[in-house]
Amino acid sequence: xxxxxxxxxxxxxxxxxxxxxxxxxxxxxxxxxxxxxxxxxxxxxxxxxxxxxxxxxxxxxxxxxxxxxxxxxxxxxxxxxxxxxxxxxxxxxxxxxxxxxxxxxxxxxxxxxxxxxxxxxxxxxxxxxxxxxxxxxxxxxxxxxxxxxxxxxxxxxxxxxxxxxxxxxxxxxxxxxxxxxxxxxxxxxxxxxxxxxxxxxxxxxxxxxxxxxxxxxxxxxxxxxxxxxxxxx
Numbered sequence: 393x394x395x396x397x398x399x400x401x402x403x404x405x406x407x408x409x410x411x412x413x414x415x416x417x418x419x420x421x422x423x424x425x426x427x428x429x430x431x432x433x434x435x436x437x438x439x440x441x442x443x444x445x446x447x448x449x450x451x452x453x454x455x456x457x458x459x460x461x462x463x464x465x466x467x468x469x470x471x472x473x474x475x476x477x478x479x480x481x482x483x484x485x486x487x488x489x490x491x492x493x494x495x496x497x498x499x500x501x502x503x504x505x506x507x508x509x510x511x512x513x514x515x516x517x518x519x520x521x522x523x524x525x526x527x528x529x530x531x532x533x534x535x536x537x538x539x540x541x542x543x544x545x546x547x548x549x550x551x552x553x554x555x556x557x558x559x560x561x562x563x564x565x566x567x568x569x570x571x572x573x574x575x576x577x578x579x580x581x582x583x584x585x586x587x588x589x590x591x592x593x594x595x596x597x598x599x600x601x602x603x604x605x606x607x608x609x610x611x612x613x614x615x616x617x618x619x620x621x622x623x624x625x
Contacts, residue, residue: 428476428526430510433484436576437584439510441526442482448475448623449605451484453589456502457491457542461600464613469534471619477527480623485533486585488599489578491542500578501546502536508575509556513564523562531559 431440438451454461475481487503509532510522524532535555539547547555553570557563592603593610602611604622611618 428479430522430524430526430529432507432510435584437486437581439485439506439529440482441485441529442476443479444482446479446482447606448480448625449482449484450611450622451486451588451592451603451605453486453488453585453592453599453601453603455488455491455599456499456536456540458599459540459542462537462540464600464602465534465537468613468619469530469537473527473530473534475619475623476530483526483530484605486588487581488585488589489582490586495578496546498541498544498546501572503578503581504572504575505536505547505552505569506533507581508569508573509561509565511575513568522565524565528559528561532556532561535559 428442429440429444432438433440442449452464454464472481472483476483485506487499487506489497489499489503492499506529509524509529512521513523522529532555535558536547539551539555549570549572552572553566556566556569589599589601590597592601600613602613602618603609604611611622615621
């Protein structure tokens, strides 16, 4: 992240309030038990979890050390997982790392782990895609934020592996996370996603920001029922 953009985000992230609590919605997965798709976006700087034909599509701009981003996952993570699984919602995660003090920091480690979990296993990428699915990925994101330690040491490979196992990810993905391989160009990811974020809201630019890709509107996540309203509109 260039210094100017980092300074802007650090100064503005405090403008966003904490999200409210919510209740989990009941339901069952698709009858055919089709695994929920998981892929890296074509631009290489986002991660898509969910079916393309879902009626609702959102982007979530998130910073791994942002406490309000943790609140979003604690309050709505289970609902996000449910709606991804049943095909109501497709979520594109766009990580940023503006709270890191330097390269290879805490946020960069978490962001890299997210891309590693969503990518093919092995150095050659023979499988073409991750053995994990979108529901498992959402659970992994929840684990990352549940164990959030702003300003702390980056997660070790073993810690990332344990969180992946807890999220239900396949052993091959968990083992890959333990090896801590480079899965994304962090600087390019951060700069690209920052440009997208400013385009969504150039005034109150910060995280978490949820963007409705259908209505092309920023979502008000301070309402307890924002997600239910989104998927049922």
